[in-house]
Amino acid sequence: MAPISDSMRKISGAAIQQLKTSFSGWSFSIFMSMKSRIPLILLACGSFNPITNMHMRLFELARDHLHQTGRYRVIEGIMSPVSDDYRKKGLVSARHRIAMAKLALETSDWIRVDPWETEQESWTETVKVLRHHYNESVRLLQSRKEIMKSIQPTERSTENSLSSQYSVLPELKLLCGADFLQTFQTPNLWKKEHLQEIVEQFGLVCISRAGSDPAQYINESELLTKCQHNIFLVKEWIQNEISSTQIRYALRRGLSVKYLIPDSVIAYIAYHNIYTEESERKNEGDLLQPLKLHNTVVTSFE
Ligand SMILES: Nc1ncnc2c1ncn2[C@@H]1O[C@H](COP(=O)(O)OP(=O)(O)OP(=O)(O)O)[C@@H](O)[C@H]1O
Numbered sequence: 531m532a533p534i535s536d537s538m539r540k541i542s543g544a545a546i547q548q549l550k551t552s553f554s555g556w557s558f559s560i561f562m563s564m565k566s567r568i569p570l571i572l573l574a575c576g577s578f579n580p581i582t583n584m585h586m587r588l589f590e591l592a593r594d595h596l597h598q599t600g601r602y603r604v605i606e607g608i609m610s611p612v613s614d615d616y617r618k619k620g621l622v623s624a625r626h627r628i629a630m631a632k633l634a635l636e637t638s639d640w641i642r643v644d645p646w647e648t649e650q651e652s653w654t655e656t657v658k659v660l661r662h663h664y665n666e667s668v669r670l671l672q673s674r675k676e677i678m679k680s681i682q683p684t685e686r687s688t689e690n691s692l693s694s695q696y697s698v699l700p701e702l703k704l705l706c707g708a709d710f711l712q713t714f715q716t717p718n719l720w721k722k723e724h725l726q727e728i729v730e731q732f733g734l735v736c737i738s739r740a741g742s743d744p745a746q747y748i749n750e751s752e753l754l755t756k757c758q759h760n761i762f763l764v765k766e767w768i769q770n771e772i773s774s775t776q777i778r779y780a781l782r783r784g785l786s787v788k789y790l791i792p793d794s795v796i797a798y799i800a801y802h803n804i805y806t807e808e809s810e811r812k813n814e815g816d817l818l819q820p821l822k823l824h825n826t827v828v829t830s831f832e
């Protein structure tokens with residue numbers, strides 16, 4: 531085997547450190563029991579206009595639930611804000627929504643914001659966002675394997691246990707609230723083949739939300755019923771009805787939103803004066819991009 535260069539050694543050192551720190555919050559016994567589990571990535575798509583404490587709680591609730599199944603080891607959470615081209619009423623610029631989400635997630639050691647969706651030329655269908663992140667995770671895994679292979683045998687033996695854990699392909703699941711599942715029934719909002727790919731190939735983790743009955747939505751859909759094994763329904767153990775719409779409403783009226791969204795986000799909103807009567811009128815009367823794409827006459831969806 532050709533000797534590895536200094537720069538390669540540096541990269542492999544960094545990768546190993548990253549693998550080690552990703553387990554740092556766990557005790558050794560949990561670490562060992564987690565070893566044999568399926569690695570899983572959670573992806574949440576939405577407006578995050580603005581991000582709320584509940585958006586972050588979704589990830590925590592989902593991770594606890596999946597760990598309790600004894601089958602999965604959640605390795606990462608990704609929040610993907612939708613592009614400006616989605617054209618939802620009151621949707622402020624992605625630049626701000628991403629900045630706020632990054633500030634809010636500064637204290638998380640496993641959830642990150644990914645701007646890929648907002649960097650595309652136009653709105654991206656959710657199934658394509660899932661495909662993109664799945665391909666990225668496979669690509670990352672391959673490059674980690676290459677790095678492990680290039681480490682000299684003596685170094686490799688000490689890192690063997692870490693390397694073997696990253697040889698299993700991760701699963702990627704779409705994380706959402708129960709109201710999201712309800713939108714599957716809205717005519718022309720979703721393509722049937724996309725819904726099929728989402729529930730069959732990827733899977734859903736759906737958190738309860740007041741006013742939405744996910745079990746009923748599943749019962750009403752042949753596809754969702756068929757793929758129930760791939761839909762995890764998570765019951766929120768403490769009800770938390772924060773919604774971005776309500777936060778924007780309160781901000782426009784000068785009401786306090788402290789303890790509903792992080793202080794850093796409140797400061798960012800105030801500094802940039804983001805939510806105003808004018809910002810709320812943005813895209814008013816427009817058709818949501820998915821409805822436009824699917825060429826329909828349904829009136830504006832909010
Ligand atoms: N309180 C909540 N309980 C459960 N799921 C939630 C809650 N708030 C947001 N979500 C979920 O988070 C994801 C992103 O939501 P989104 O950005 O649309 O925020 P939102 O608060 O639902 O916005 P809106 O006020 O416009 O309904 C969706 O899957 C949504 O179902």
Ligand SMILES: NC(=O)c1ccc[n+]([C@@H]2O[C@H](COP(=O)(O)O)[C@@H](O)[C@H]2O)c1
Pocket residue numbers: 575576577578611612616618654655656657713719720721724820
């Ligand atoms: N056909 C589709 O792929 C489709 C349709 C409607 C909404 N979505 C996505 O669902 C999310 C909905 O966000 P909101 O709840 O903020 O409207 C967005 O990420 C949006 O891109 C996808």
